[in-house]
Amino acid sequence: MMILVMGGSGSGKSAYAEQCMIDIAGEKQKYYLATMQLRDPETRAKAEKHRRARKGKGFLTIEQPRSVRLVLEQVEGNAVLLECMSNLTANEMFGEGGLPQPWETVAETIVRDMEALNGRAAALVVVTNNVFEDGVLYEETTRAYQKALGSINERLAAMADRVVEVVAGIPLLIKG
């Protein structure tokens, strides 16, 4: 079972995704795959806020800002909530320093990792972001990032059994 949860900033997608995970995990161990790189007080505060919200819900947190394939053995047969795809994509694209990776390569790598993860996890919930509707035409690098995430979202939605968009805390069923 794979569920893709999409939403904008402050849409309530995290709380919804956690509830989905709890609903479908059954007796399996729940892993929270955290992809945000903690590099300043703001990101650390954000991670802490999410950690507090998850407290007592039985999640084991794995910090994995890139290369999701490295956790396959650890989470084998268990339930995984990955939050979130927009950070993972940014880290894969810009994380090595120097020039950003081409967006096609980034999308391909991530989709392959996610196919493997979906094959090994008993249940998978993926949180992704809507970064496509602010009407701003960004410069080339940011547009490449949007293309990567858009392509990943499209392919994850095809893989997923259910796709849900969260708007003002209200889940809207897109697929499934």
Added chain:
Amino acid sequence: MKLVIGGFAQGKLNYVLQDSSLDAWVVLDGTLAGGVPQGKRVVVNHLHQWIRECLRDGADPEKEILAFVERNPQCVLISDEIGNGIVPLDAFEREYRERTGRILIRLAGLAEEVVRVICGIGQKIK
């Protein structure tokens, strides 16, 4: 209370006003201040702009909007969806985006009806 959300220039106000005859409504634009004559329902347009001003002034938008809804239980609140984009570089813009999202969740929870407008068409999502 009814909440109407959607992207920029999607026809949200028109959608609300076509619901009833024009003179039954008082429209406040980007503000919560203004008298509401007896028997008229109040529409607050551009609620997101009001939230932004509040944050700029260091005020507490959550508290003020909840009090407003309590005083005007029949009101219609219209806000742009501003969360569906790239994380802004500026810290105030990030705060504005996140707080607006959280306020909309709060209001959606209280509302009897939530409508999302795209291309002038309303989808009732609650």
